[in-house]
Amino acid sequence: MNKVIVCFLTLILWGCAQKPEESTSAKAEQSIPVVLERVAPPNWWVGMKNQELQLMVKHPNIADYFPSVAYKGVSLLSFDKGDSPNYVFLNLKISAAALPGELLLRFKHGDGRVLESTYVLKSRNDEERSYRGFNTKDAIYLITPDRFANANPENDSLKTLREQGIDRENAYKRHGGDIEGIIRSLDYIQDMGFTAVWPSPLLTNDMKESSYHGYAITDYYQVDPRFGTLDTYKALSSALRKRGMKLIMDQVANHCGLNHWWMSDLPFRNWINNQENFEKHRSEWNGETVLLTNHRRTVNQDPYASKHDQLLNEEGWFVATMPDLNQRNPFLAKYLIQNSIWWVETLHLGGIRQDTYPYPNKDFMSQWAKAIMREYPNFSIVGEEWSYNPLLIAYWQSGAKNKDGYESNLPSTMDFAMQRTIVQALMEEEAWDKGLVKLYEGLANDFAYANPKAIMCFLDNHDMSRIHTQLKGSVAKTKMALSYLLVLPRIPQIYYGTEILMDDFDKPGDHGLIRSDFPGGWQGDKKNAFTGVGLSKQQKEMQLFVKKLLQYRKNSEAIAEGETVHFAPHDGVYVLFRIAKEELVMHVINKNTTAKELSLDRFKELNLEGRRFRNILTEEKGQWSTQLKVPANSSVILTTKLN
Template sequence: MKQVTICLFLIVSFISSAQIDRVEPPNWWIGFHEQELQLLVYGENIGKTTPSISYDGVSLKKVHKTESPNYLFLDLLISKNAKPGTFKIAFKPLKGKVVTYKYELRQRQKPAEDYVGFDSSDAIYLITPDRFANGDVSNDINKSLLEKKIDRKDDYARHGGDIRGIIDHLNYIDEMGFTALWSSPLLINDMNSGSYHGYAMTDFYKVDPRFGSLEEYKELAEKSREKGIKLIMDMVANHVGVEHWWMKDLPFSDWINFQERFENKESLVYSNHQRTSNQDRYASEVDKKGMTDGWFVETMPDLNQRNPFMAKYLIQNNIWWIETLGLGGIRQDTYPYPDKEFMSEWAGAIMKEYPNFSIVGEEWSYNPLLIGYWQEGANNRDGYDSNLTSTMDFAMQANIVSALKEEEQWATGLVKIYKGLANDFIYACPEDIMIFPDNHDMSRIFTQLNENVVHTKMAVAYLLMLPRTPQLYYGTEILMDDTAKPGDHGLIRTDFPGGWKNDPVSAFTGEGLSKEQKEMQQFVKIILNYRKDSKAIHTGKTIHFAPENGIYLLARELDNEKVVIILNKNAEPVQLDLERFAELGLEGSTLKNIISNEEVNWEDSLELSGEGAFIYTTKLN
């Protein structure tokens, strides 16, 4: 009998004991408009405890238990009178020892108004960090993670690029003329393979140790700010990696979409990718569900943002990163795929806390109606308000490529650009739309334009003059290509030359670059550095003239500054009659060619030496 009593006591003690493995967000700040904070607490049997808090200005309003015994969600109210400091949260089990956790409230480092996002005055440099530069070889392999190798010969393996590599080359980014930096995600992707890109996150609060540490991420943010470079963070609200820590112990039966099929190891339901179902007044419910709830791939579970705890978790996580890093913007991946009502709530919550902030959402559509639908201020018939400052102009990008590739019907081609820009009437704020020649998910612009250097220069020059917020992908400035396998993601994300020790070619120093690569790099650098200080390009009036005889002219003007770009598809020299452009008020003016520094008189005609982009400004100094 004595032995049985001892065994029962041990069993009861074991069941009633609890532990805390994580609390998220790991800290918070005083002074937000939203005074409620919801903590996710995870640990064995923590759901069987009763929590309590004793701290001036902080009250525990509600405790939520989950279907798993290992979670609690705590609703805290942080009053305006709360002071920075550390307080204890006590978790009392039915029997046994009370578990305590120290939680910190911090003072915000700067007022909300000082979080200024990117806009049309910026030029954004997009990089894939694993492929940009390896600044710390000691973190290349982490034996505690599932993928335990690097192999630069394998386009889908990790190559070793990291945060230190970005920090080491901030001077290059700055000197090129970029004013904002967007890196694809740097959070941990502890997946078996193919997760170098960062979009299969396995912990929303942890930097991938192969990229570096949280302190290095903060250093990148601080050193970027010192150079006037805004740091944009790539967020993912739609999905996680299947190795995410919570996938082994989900808190609710509706935490992810089609969860029952995942848990029963049944065949999954994949997204139908019918993004128009978000706007289509005739769309069936099955198509809508197939779009938002379906998984991308079997290794990326689709998150259910209709679960209020998931929704709160994602919003708070993004605010935590804005505050922790002092961000200058967010890029939200796969914007139309999550629940669209949640996305409005998400963007609205962020913009409420940071009124001068910027968020760009990825809408991969060639239809301006769909692109414009997601922007804040859109006059949507269904009354939908996205709260989103910016979306991405895949439509105009496609028009530019199509126009420049038309060799035989050049006049028709340039009209495509002209008519494409004419669609700006649909946008609430065209200047906030993000334009780009290429990105990490599509073929390099040099490949798209059949490796035509002149056309590549024309494409880049034109989009940098548009009433848009421009983004360039690393390597575009040196004509990087994926011609061997067009569209292959691993090849699109090729290593940036010079980012690894002993690279025979370096884009940072120019060593080993071809003449054409050096000229392209200088071409981009000149335009970006002019654009950096050009108020006319940032916010000026735009006027363009319908193409004639293979020539298209667009002008930007503000106060005394006027900038003119002329796209010429004629192979031979042309005398351009300037009479048609009289309304620009340039007659008798002296203008300077931004690229060559040559001065010209705007009189009766202007000689164009051949095919290409010609950019002139009234600013002579």
């Protein structure tokens, strides 16, 4: 009996002597391998210049767990919980010593449960680390993927998504174009002379209707399955690189789609702008409970702008179905920056086009561009600034000497000012110079730009009437516009179908009509722009016109890098030269209804007399003497490169 009592007391004393943590660990840990609901970014790379990485982890009640990381060269610096208990943000450092592999993420609960998940670190491809962006040597082909070519009818409609079916007769329904359709069309695109492809966003837009355009993103890391898969997207990029061409990704940092997965459980109380009002009325949402933007983009530069106007531009929703993201939240800011870098690295991109550039917080946009350009110094980013004032466009380009000291870090902006100038100049008929001074003075505005050659210029895009419509159906003026665009000191972008005179005459400006199907992109199409079957004589001539200009441009140092000299319009004729070493390109627009004899005396400073030339469009060769005859109502492009 005494031995029993002694043993019992010994056990009690031994138990009391144990440390609290050992006592807790005595509870058997339940290590549970799990697939976390979401981890973003879904993977990362070793060897990045910025060694810091923030992981957004979403999982039921994950904030109740204590995280840790086990991997050589990777350390967990800190972690932050969201306002929602279902989010935690892990701040990691991936040192230069870290190797590719799978690191272990552990989340330990107070009751002993441990959730374990792996996270992949990849190696980078040394041969492709330079990530050279688009530049003046490139010509960019803008595509609305849903309307370009349908190579895989099996992914046209998916039961898992809100918008069902396709209807090619309805301009606002999905039509079925996909990434594979673009891949199969690359022979045509390259043969035309384009060197870069810019598809409008290809990420998931799980919206109830009108989701074909891609600008209401509901998952920033998922390819819309109606367009294809991530592997298909990678295949497009790979196919372009093999051809020496580039892929430009259209991104949206200002807003997301109303059905984005996080809208049902927002990480923080200030994740989106006007969030309180949205959540208050979520159950009876009708789109009228949020403030819409005032579209006053000039508040970014205006020294007199009221705070009211500034905030409404930045915080107002673009439309009621596109929640406005609050980039002042540092976790969202990091999320968006890392998302962009993830896509650059994953797809080996040749550039980014950023939508609605003046609407987000402009300090964030500066940091966003800076982070990307720091990682990829030879990269290209173009921001959409829909303004017709060159001063506003110039403000956003890196290197601008802005009075407020703002540095955008943005290499390129979109030249809406030149787009409108070209249209106005070609439509003007009454002025003594037939409107051509508008072109002359429009180009003279280049003094305002830090780097005018890096600006992206265009004649039309997915948001405005086709150029053939804007020019009232004039084929001659459309040719003038295209030839001028392609010799300017700019990076040119051409919208799909412009080369075959696609139009929106039936309802000018209607977005659905502007984004009509490209003929031949669907099996059974009676017209086929890829082969020329069914195209009119004018359409074929325009296609060949564009092809000749683009093919010449690809190998023209004068157009890509040369000096620009132009002469004031005279008697309805405007002349512009591009010059580099022995190559000289002369572009002439004659808006008269009669041919003009152009005296070369005006151009003596360029030493033209006696030089041989070739007409790029007709292949005719000749020698400059004292006169040059220019046909009526046309543009002429001559070069000193004879072959």
